Amino acid sequence: MESTQLVILAGLVIGLIYGAVGLLSGFCLMSSMRGWLAQGDGRLVRTYALAMAVAIAVSQFLAGSGTVDLGKSIYLQQTFSVPVLFLGGLLFGYGMVLSNGCGSRALVLLGRGNLRSFVVVIVLAIAAQMTLKGLVAPARIALVQASQTTVNANSLPSLLATFGAAESVSRALAAAAIVVALILFAFAHPAFRRSPGQIAAGVLVGLLVAGGWFVTGYLGADDFNPVPVTSLTFVAPIADALQYAMLSTGLTPNFGSATVAGVFAGSLVTAIATRRFKLESYSSPRHMLRSGTGAALMGIGGVMAFGCSIGQGLTGVSTLALGSFVAVAGILIGTTAGLRGSLRVQPLAVA
Template sequence: MQMPELVIVLSFAIGAAFGVAGLLSGFCLMSGLRDYWTKDDGRKLRSYAVALAVAIAGTQLIAGLGTVDIGKSLYLQPSFSAPLIFLGGLMFGLGMVLANGCASRALVLLGKGNLRSLLVVGLIAVAAQITLKGLFAPARLAFLQWTQVSPPHVSVPSLLGAAGLGEAVAQIAAVLIASGALLAFAFSDRSFRRAPGQIAAGVVIGLLVVAGWLTTGYFGADDFNPIPATSLSFVAPLADTLQYVMFSTGLTLSFGVALAVGVLAGSATTALLTGRFALEGFTSAPHMLRSTVGAVLMGSGGAMAYGCSVGQGLTGLSTLALPSFIAVAGIVGGAALGIRRFAPVAALATR
């Protein structure tokens, strides 16, 4: 098996595992935040915290060992635009509340027959393409060039190193602080400690982030045919999947496309085997309108923020990149705004 083929197979397997875990556990940052803020139920949010803790520890371990060079990834580029990333995160966070789920959750639900998610997934892909390469791309690039900066440090370990700690010590300290705080938050709640399914989902999805880095940064490492090191993300991959479906004769399969197809396959297979598969549609025209606006905001916002609640919230933060913290702050801020304004309405159309 040639190396690119191995990457595609592993990418599909990672996506399928995410689809299974996502469907069985309801893993979703938006649902976790909404339940935590409106129902005093923090189990899903704490599961997300476990996933992030595992992703940070595992990613920093393979980076520290030199197995994967995450320094060349999208998240640790020397220049970035904080206003663009924050605004994109804000749009994505608001959009996932309006659509009642983030991009990854929509893809998982599509696998179980949720036709509302078909519209959401399709519009996320179209809006992302328009923002990345289409009509909105010149404005995005102009704003990027106007606001981008090149700070001396773009990650938490680098900042700690500048404070006088050695490189290895700074990396270990950053991991212990970040992962330790996340795990302490997660397991401080008795109801979460009694939810083995949510704990397992967090661990599995965190490990899938690490597996994604290994797939692209180790198994996909080839000086003659390099594959950019990356891991789980769903906005740009959905855009790439749409483009591949339309123009597959002139394109090649990528990690993101195989990942998205794997999530759909894993979710659909699990739904069929467990009797969860059921066709669902919109309940009203306003419901469809909210989902449409939310999907467009997620597609454009995710493109501007270089990732979604998984792409930046797990994969980006696993690198401890400062831009990822900015993006996640925007996502959480947008979600808070949306939940405060639209939570009663969204509750009428829960999935």
């Protein structure tokens, strides 16, 4: 089997597992933040924190051992725009609240029969493609060119290395500090410690992120036909998957579009097997408008931020890239603004 075919197959498998785990556990940053800030239930946010800790620990081990070169990913660039990354994160976070979930969650809910998520996926894909290559692209490019900065240190390990520490030591210190803090935060919550399903979900999702790096960075490392080094992310891949579905002639599937298909299929199979499949739709035209608006903001913001709540929140952060922390800060602030304060989005139907 050629490396590209192997990467696509592995992406499909990773997506299948993520779709099943996402449906059974409710894994979602927006749901986590809502439960923590609005409902006083901190279990899901601990699941997300544990997933981040596992993703960082295993991904940095792969990078430190020389198995995967994370420097080839889009996150560890020497030149990036802090304002655009942050603004993109803000738009994505607020859009996530408007749509009642991120792109990956929409795929999971679509597999369960939620037709609202069908609208979210389609609108997100169109908005993302417009921002990548369409009408919005010139404005995005102009903003990036006007505000981008070239840095010597583009990650936490490289920043520590500027103080004289060896690269291996800097990597170990940075990863250990964040991983320990996240694990302590997760397991300090008694209800989370009594939730084996949520603990398993956090560990599995973190391993899937590291698995994506291994698949594309090691199994896909072919000198004659290399594939982009990447892992779980959902904004651009959803756009690519829709484009491939419409114009497959002359196009080839990739790791991202394979994971998108896998997430939907994994959720669908799991929903049918557990009798959770149920067709659902909008409660009102206003609800549909708000959901579609949120999806558009996620598509635009996700491209500007180089990723979503998974693509930057887990995959980007697992590289310890400074730009990823900027984007995640924007996502968290945008989500918080949508859940609390004067810009709070009033709840309608629960997805």
